[in-house]
Amino acid sequence: MKILKKIQPYLGWATLLSLAVGAWFVYSAPADFQQGGAVRILYIHVPSAKLALLSYLFLTIASILYLWKRSETADILAEAAASVGAAFTVITLASGSIWGKPMWGTWWAWDARLTSMLVLLILFKGLMVLRHSLDDPIKGARATAILALIGAVDLPIIHYSVVWWRTLHQPPSLAAGSNAAVHISGPLLPPLLILSGAFILLGLYMVTVKARQIEAHRRLDALESARMHHDE
Amino acid sequence: MKTAPNKRIFLIVTLLVVGGALAALVLSSFTGALVYFHTPTEAVAKGHELDRKKIRIGGMVQAGSLVRESGSLKIRFLVTDGKEQIPVRYEGMVPDLFREGQGVVVEGTWNSGQEFQADTILAKHSEDYVPVEMSEQGIAKSKESLMKSLK
Numbered sequence: 001m002k003i004l005k006k007i008q009p010y011l012g013w014a015t016l017l018s019l020a021v022g023a024w025f026v027y028s029a030p031a032d033f034q035q036g037g038a039v040r041i042l043y044i045h046v047p048s049a050k051l052a053l054l055s056y057l058f059l060t061i062a063s064i065l066y067l068w069k070r071s072e073t074a075d076i077l078a079e080a081a082a083s084v085g086a087a088f089t090v091i092t093l094a095s096g097s098i099w100g101k102p103m104w105g106t107w108w109a110w111d112a113r114l115t116s117m118l119v120l121l122i123l124f125k126g127l128m129v130l131r132h133s134l135d136d137p138i139k140g141a142r143a144t145a146i147l148a149l150i151g152a153v154d155l156p157i158i159h160y161s162v163v164w165w166r167t168l169h170q171p172p173s174l175a176a177g178s179n180a181a182v183h184i185s186g187p188l189l190p191p192l193l194i195l196s197g198a199f200i201l202l203g204l205y206m207v208t209v210k211a212r213q214i215e216a217h218r219r220l221d222a223l224e225s226a227r228m229h230h231d232e
Numbered sequence: 233m234k235t236a237p238n239k240r241i242f243l244i245v246t247l248l249v250v251g252g253a254l255a256a257l258v259l260s261s262f263t264g265a266l267v268y269f270h271t272p273t274e275a276v277a278k279g280h281e282l283d284r285k286k287i288r289i290g291g292m293v294q295a296g297s298l299v300r301e302s303g304s305l306k307i308r309f310l311v312t313d314g315k316e317q318i319p320v321r322y323e324g325m326v327p328d329l330f331r332e333g334q335g336v337v338v339e340g341t342w343n344s345g346q347e348f349q350a351d352t353i354l355a356k357h358s359e360d361y362v363p364v365e366m367s368e369q370g371i372a373k374s375k376e377s378l379m380k381s382l383k
Contacts, residue, residue: 030363033370034329039361104354105327112266119253126250133243147247151254157261165266166290168337170359171381183377184361185369 001073001215004208011205018198025191032188035103043191045095047199048088052120053155055085055203059127060152063145075141076218078148079131080210084203086124093117104168112161113169116154123151137218269337271382272316279344289318289348290337290356292378298332311336311348313382318342322350329355333371335378 022043032039062078065071096114097107108114127144134140162171173183174192184192260266269290275282294310294317301307305324309332310317320338330336335356342348358377362370 030365033362033364033367034334034357034374035361036364038328042361102328103357105325105330106352106354109268109354111268112261115266116257119257122250122253126246129242129246130250133239133246135239147250151250153258154254157257161266164261165264165268166271166381167266167268168354168356170357171377173359173361183359183373185366185373186363188361188363 001076001212004212008205008208008212011201011208015198015201015205018194018201022191022195022198025194028187029191030187038099038102039188041095041099043195045092045099046192047196048091048095049117050196051199051203052085052088052092052117053158054200055081055088055207056120056124056152056155058207059085059148060155063148066141066145067149075145076211076214077207078145079128079214080207082124082127083210084206086121086128087206088199088203089117089121089124093121109168111167111169112165113158113167116158116161119154120158123148123154127151271313272311272318273313275318275342276316276344283343284341286339286341288337288339289320289342290335291317291382292375293330293332293334293336295333308347311338314379318348320348320350322353324353326353327355329357333375334358335374 026040026043029040029043031037059078059081062074062081065074066078093114100109101107127148130147131140131144134143161167162169175181182189269288270278270282272289272291275287275289289311291311291313294312297308297310299308306322307326308319308321311320312318322338322340330353335358337354337356338348338350339352339354340348340350356378358374358381360370360374360377362373
């Protein structure tokens with residue numbers, strides 16, 4: 001946890017700087033040939049979605065470490081990642097909806113991508129609630145970690161949903177691997193790459209702040225219960 | 233410390249909602265319920281099986297097929313996947329991205345061999361993002377991507 005305290009200011013400044021650079025690129029990006037200015041919603045939507053999925057990946061790894069090594073730090077990081085992931089899942093769904101209404105003609109469609117992303121939000125929220133639904137914090141942490149591992153099945157479903165099934169949501173514009181392709185042309189691409197990086201920094205910064213807050217909270221709770229014990 | 237009753241209800245509800253959502257998603261992954269629309273070729277092949285059911289058909293708005301009835305919001309057009317085409321009738325507002333040569337998903341009822349009665353029209357955007365100065369390339373690219381996704 002000490003290292004988090006050390007890196008927090010550096011992460012904070014790096015995030016702020018990269019967001020500012022990204023914002024300038026978004027401002028100067030041209031209009032899309034079909035969507036016009038609404039294409040800029042992409043620059044919030046895609047980085048948020050990437051960050052939401054990465055948060056869950058991070059949470060899954062932290063949960064494995066917690067169950068395996070019983071490391072409290074891993075548990076704290078998993079708890080922090082759940083809040084950050086939930087926030088960015090909400091931003092992804094909201095920004096997608098705002099784009100979808102004028103472009104698709106609907107706020108919401110029950111296609112595979114949107115549905116599996118909604119399940120991700122339910123998962124994040126469920127993990128947050130489950131942790132505090134058990135009186136014993138250790139039991140709560142273990143149950144949360146186990147549910148997190150089960151829920152990880154949603155990650156490949158979200159990622160491949162637009163490839164495996166016919167969806168209203170478009171397939172990936174940036175594909176890696178065997179059928180690598182870039183479907184974003186010219187000056188529309190740099191803002192997306194810069195903001196994807198900036199959002200990852202932002203996510204790391206938020207997890208750092210949240211994890212330190214959770215640790216402080218747990219220590220206070222421990223002190224309080226020790227004092228109550230002493231008073232009896 | 234004993235578990236407060238409302239805390240236990242909270243726990244059960246959480247597990248039910250999360251477990252239910254996950255199970256529903258995984259199950260529907262295998263049954264094909266996650267396929268959002270039929271292509272015209274599939275719909276024609278199914279024939280009368282789809283009659284009187286609420287269905288979605290997706291494809292491209294055939295270039296040159298769009299007819300607007302003057303003085304009303306009524307439109308007619310053909311949805312195609314390159315092999316089969318289905319005539320569609322619709323009345324109402326259409327989304328910004330709805331246009332000839334672009335992707336569309338129509339929702340409504342269809343009796344095999346007749347016109348599709350759409351009550352909702354959704355534009356299907358392709359994965360291509362192209363600056364407005366390169367519109368020509370953009371139109372070609374998005375057509376190609378759309379046809380690929382219909383296979």
